[in-house]
Amino acid sequence: MTKKVLIAKSAGFCFGVKRAIAIADETAGKRGGGSSGEDPIQSLGPIIHNPQAVERLQEKGVRVVGTVDDISCGKVIIRSHGVTRSDRAALEGKGVTIVDATCPFVTKAQEHARTLSREGYAVVVVGDPNHPEVKSIISYIEAGVPVFTSIREVAEAKGVRKAGIVAQTTQSFDNLAAFVTAAMKRFPEVRVFNTICNATALRQQESTGLAGMADVMFVLGGYNSANTRRLAEICQAINPRTHHIETDKELAAEMVAGASVVGVTAGASTPQWIIEGFLERLKGLWKGESIQVSFYR
Numbered sequence: 001m002t003k004k005v006l007i008a009k010s011a012g013f014c015f016g017v018k019r020a021i022a023i024a025d026e027t028a029g030k031r032g033g034g035s036s037g038e039d040p041i042q043s044l045g046p047i048i049h050n051p052q053a054v055e056r057l058q059e060k061g062v063r064v065v066g067t068v069d070d071i072s073c074g075k076v077i078i079r080s081h082g083v084t085r086s087d088r089a090a091l092e093g094k095g096v097t098i099v100d101a102t103c104p105f106v107t108k109a110q111e112h113a114r115t116l117s118r119e120g121y122a123v124v125v126v127g128d129p130n131h132p133e134v135k136s137i138i139s140y141i142e143a144g145v146p147v148f149t150s151i152r153e154v155a156e157a158k159g160v161r162k163a164g165i166v167a168q169t170t171q172s173f174d175n176l177a178a179f180v181t182a183a184m185k186r187f188p189e190v191r192v193f194n195t196i197c198n199a200t201a202l203r204q205q206e207s208t209g210l211a212g213m214a215d216v217m218f219v220l221g222g223y224n225s226a227n228t229r230r231l232a233e234i235c236q237a238i239n240p241r242t243h244h245i246e247t248d249k250e251l252a253a254e255m256v257a258g259a260s261v262v263g264v265t266a267g268a269s270t271p272q273w274i275i276e277g278f279l280e281r282l283k284g285l286w287k288g289e290s291i292q293v294s295f296y297r
């Protein structure tokens, strides 16, 4: 019987990550590799949450630094979820070259937050306040303007007549809708910017469908990637034979024992070569079998 491999159409890099990696590659390429004695190329935090991709960039000369204080010269790549205004100002103050790989969708959310605050709106930011993207959005809100990041804060807000809402790009529509409802109960005027990017929802929808059809489901991507872990949770809830692995090296024959349909999805930070490596290894395990690989959407 033919073995089937179904790959989620959206598996792997989203638009913003693809762009950030291309910018990093180009920056590293211009210098010609990681030789010492040249201006260093640094990224403020890992460019993406995928250890293998970060390692590849490191080999090309892109070094990951934790904070602005660790940077004194050279080029600094700002990753897709942006940077706070104060960090950007500090970098400018150091005279380093800023290579901005902020995803345009994140930039939009930052701009809306700033505009709302300038137009006298309190700003509700829907998202994880500890996430760098949310920190960067909040940093664009003018000083002295009330900022709310939880439904409870919205419900308890006092003295606010108008509020504007923006969301972290990876938030769910349901969560944004819950904040909108809470805000409408509390404030006479509410303005909403739907800054959610559909990359996350699309990956989740496709993975949900796929996990329901497959005998075994694989979620490929960094263990440190929140969106990949979330995909694994979603698939696991539907298909108990779900495996979250980082690379093909973890794929063992017993994982696919007895399976005729294997589903594959990958987080927005998983490079294409990881997906291809997985397929090659799977084909190796199924040597001699007839295999059909197709996309699922």
Ligand code: SF4
Binding pocket: 014, 015, 016, 017, 080, 081, 103, 104, 105, 106, 169, 170, 197, 198, 199, 200, 268
């Ligand atoms: S998930 Fe959306 S907003 Fe975030 S980097 Fe990817 S494309 Fe940009």
